[in-house]
Amino acid sequence: MLTTFLQKVLTEADYQPFRLLGMLRKVQAQYQHIPPEAIDSLAEALNIPRTQIIAVVEFYSFLHLTPQGRYDILISNSITDQMLGNDQIISYLSSTLNVKLGEVRDDGLVSLNHTSCSGMCDQGPAGLINGYPLPRLDPPKIDRIVALIEQQTPLTEWPPELFHVEEIIHKPGLLLTQAFNNGDALHATFTRGLAETLAEADLSNLRGRGGAGFKTALKWRTCSQQAATPRYVICNADEGEPGTFKDRMLLDLYADQVFEGMTVCAAIIGSNQGLLYLRGEYLFLYEKLLDVLQQRREQGLLGTNILGRAGFDFDIEIRMGAGAYICGEASAQIESLEGKPGIPRTKPPNSVMCGYQRKPTVVDNVETFLASTHIAIHGGQWFADIGTPQSTGTKLLSISGDCARPGIYEYPFGVSIREILQDCGASDVMGVQVGGPSGTFISNRELDRVLAFEDLSSAGSFMVFNSTRNIFDIARNFTDFFAHESCGFCTPCRVGTSLLKQQLHKIIDGHGSAADLEELSELCLVVRNNSHCGLGESAANPILTTLASYPDLYLKQLKHQEFSPGFDLDATLNVARRMAQRDDPSAHLMQVEN
Amino acid sequence: MSGTLTIDDQIIPFSDGQTIIEAARTAGVYIPHLCHRPGYSPHGSCKLCTVFVNGRQCSACTFPAADGQKVISTNEDMQQDRLRITQMLFVEGNHFCPSCEKSGNCQLQGVAYHLNMLDNHFPHFYAQREMDASHPDILIDHNRCIFCNLCVRASRDKDGKNVFAIAGRGINKRLIINSPTGKLKDSDISMDDCAAHVCPTGAILIKHTGYQVPIGERIYDHQPISQVACDTEADHDE
Ligand SMILES: Cc1cc2nc3c(=O)[nH]c(=O)nc-3n(C[C@H](O)[C@H](O)[C@H](O)COP(=O)(O)O)c2cc1C
Ligand code: SF4
């Protein structure tokens, strides 16, 4: 049984070790875990050490060495899901299914667990069952689900509306409203010329939408100038930052425009192979995207001699993640695509020179490719006319939390936070998390700040909190998230994020003194300044930015508010202030007033 | 490319392909490190060797030396960060130096002395870790593993075997062994393997040799690690 199944899996993967993650996903789906015999057989067939397979299984949250339930339920633990009552959802599931959180029911039918943000914060509380989405969970919906599970109805026979993910676009802008016919961008690129199209991308001043904001044209040019071949184009659809779901929407509704952007990039950098790294949570998009790719092949937009151009061959393969936020980091993603744990590589060299299979590689965000498509059609100036000089064009936001209209919004860069809050119907705002846990928390005194790389940058996450929310619930949720998602490669982040978690909990639970708060600040800096990659560098942001916004709340939380003169608490806030770009009076502590 | 760089105002020559830490060692300048070892491929995970290069923080063990580079390696803040990172390693595992056979020869301990570490500072994790005493000649005490990856690299690159790997994620990292049972006795490690001798801590020990050199007469009992690292480690170089 297992042997024949593995044969099939191996054949489908063409016995390529770099497709290991995909093979393990299939074994997990079939056997609810990776049995020891499968590890042995795969190691032998792929000629890799068994330890590599074990390391991969242990690294990814969706793979297990011990069996999970045949119906494996994961409930999103994003702060917005928490605010929408994911705890009650879990209790209800737990009691009706008679299974404890974190456990498998005795008969092996069902298991229940938490998962990091599943990319449905606009329709939470949400979860996943065997990898498929369950948005807007409530008791009546759960009753239906429980009945289907107890009757052991296969997922394929469940009513499709249970899995239906809505794409709610409240404010389409420049990119989402452009007319587009398949092939438009490729025709424009070939007509204008490759070098000329790269010049347009340059003129547009498009900067990467995945977070770091690196200039896209510069990345493409550098890659095209590398001597080594083949070169690769990777579309980063890992979208793991809690509160982000705009890439989900783009791949659901605008996939052709994303794939066309990848193809334009391939023409410019001279690449024959593209990869879409799709986060495991977006399994529901997989088949649909395969169909889109197939249609594009039939339309002559992928495959050999694209649009009749002799020698321009390019195709795209979809590879799925398996539950690891760090795989959004470009070099960790490349490791993952090579069938390994997603551990960020050492730089230099960077991926543009030495990426997938150690070859020159462009990794760009989904939205970056979408923008590139339209820049190829309309030219660079058209894009550069919008936004601010340093942040041209528009940005897609995924808005969630305390507002009347959560969903997708597209804004020119430079828009104020206040305007965004008005549009999405937020009132009585206590604070906003711009850019997800790795971004910045701002208080309601900073709403005139603007969305732009030069002020508040966001890869797409925008979470709103009203005055009924507790700042510590937010800081704790985010800090726990980083401890959970740290890949564990480097000491400051592996140990430091767990220490941050402990130390923050100590203060929140009312056991902290002034010295503990100082200790927390110091630890934040050690983690931020010494970590190997962006995850560790930003893991202390939730503490640092909430501390800068509401220092008085932290102060009230301390067991002994009196200070021993040895501590200059306001000075410990210096760092937090600098990173939150604030120095107004409310970001200072009026110390020793008692 | 070759030329000179400065480390804390000292001018140091380097040769083609050297990392900052290698150039420093050649010139007799010690940069604290645990996951680096001369002759092994760079790894960059312990972060003890963090230095400022032209104002940016980098790992000296992975960052290429370049002409005119300005490296700051030793100032108060940086030594403080190194102390904290070392303390993190101490609380993450279970290190009871007085009862450890490696005491006096242990690099983790040596670095702690160098940084004047007087306590663990952080709360202990009290991780549940096991011993693997299955092999007749080699002992593994997982309590003392700091995930420096040296045994992994030694086995793969020097011994051509792949006996070790590091699995798990985040704080749940663990060293695993490539054998059907996961036990060392069923792996193809041998006493002559580099992997059996490379561990900087007491996590991999050779049996039947314990305490042949008495405590008090061991490597770091005589010389600080800053000196040992610049002298003897060079012998292991390829
Ligand atoms: C921890 C971490 C997670 C990341 N997650 C994502 C992600 O989910 N999607 C993404 O496009 N970029 C992500 N990035 C940024 C990528 O490393 C990379 O900069 C980006 O994909 C480049 O594409 P761009 O230039 O189009 O933004 C992440 C970075 C870090 C450090
Ligand atoms: S900073 Fe964190 S996520 Fe990044 S390499 Fe280090 S342990 Fe891994």
Ligand code: SF4
């Ligand atoms: S066993 Fe020793 S050499 Fe191997 S990773 Fe652990 S500390 Fe490093």
Ligand code: FES
């Ligand atoms: S010695 Fe450089 S990171 Fe460990």
